[in-house]
Amino acid sequence: MKHPAVLRVHYPSLFEGEQARIFQKQCRAPGSMIAIELRGGREAAFRFLDALKRVLIAVSLGGVESLACHPRTTTASEMSDDDLRVSGVTDGLVRISIGVEYWRDLAEDLSQALDVAAG
Numbered sequence: 001m002k003h004p005a006v007l008r009v010h011y012p013s014l015f016e017g018e019q020a021r022i023f024q025k026q027c028r029a030p031g032s033m034i035a036i037e038l039r040g041g042r043e044a045a046f047r048f049l050d051a052l053k054r055v056l057i058a059v060s061l062g063g064v065e066s067l068a069c070h071p072r073t074t075t076a077s078e079m080s081d082d083d084l085r086v087s088g089v090t091d092g093l094v095r096i097s098i099g100v101e102y103w104r105d106l107a108e109d110l111s112q113a114l115d116v117a118a119g
Helices: 017-026 041-051 081-087 103-117
Strands: 006-010 033-038 067-069 093-097
Touching: 033 041, 041 067, 041 093, 041 103
Parallel strands: none
Antiparallel strands: 006 033, 033 093, 067 093
């Protein structure tokens, strides 16, 4: 994902080293979960989330709709600072679970939200 708002993309097919070896041994395909780290930390992440129109804001992974969340303030909110650092959970991290919506609609939604996040 090449966009000025994106600092880093976390996705299994992009793993390197030991993580890549584990992925290749255990998985046939990368799946529909992706995490992006946005430049500008929490403020950029919240601008991104607030700008989403088709992707819903939720932490559940059990549905068929596309969902996004800010792990630092939801699923990882009770982790210690050391555990957050070791786990790579930053203020700019956003987790996205891609659902069954038409891919062009999702791409358009994510793109416009990234534009908003960039400021």
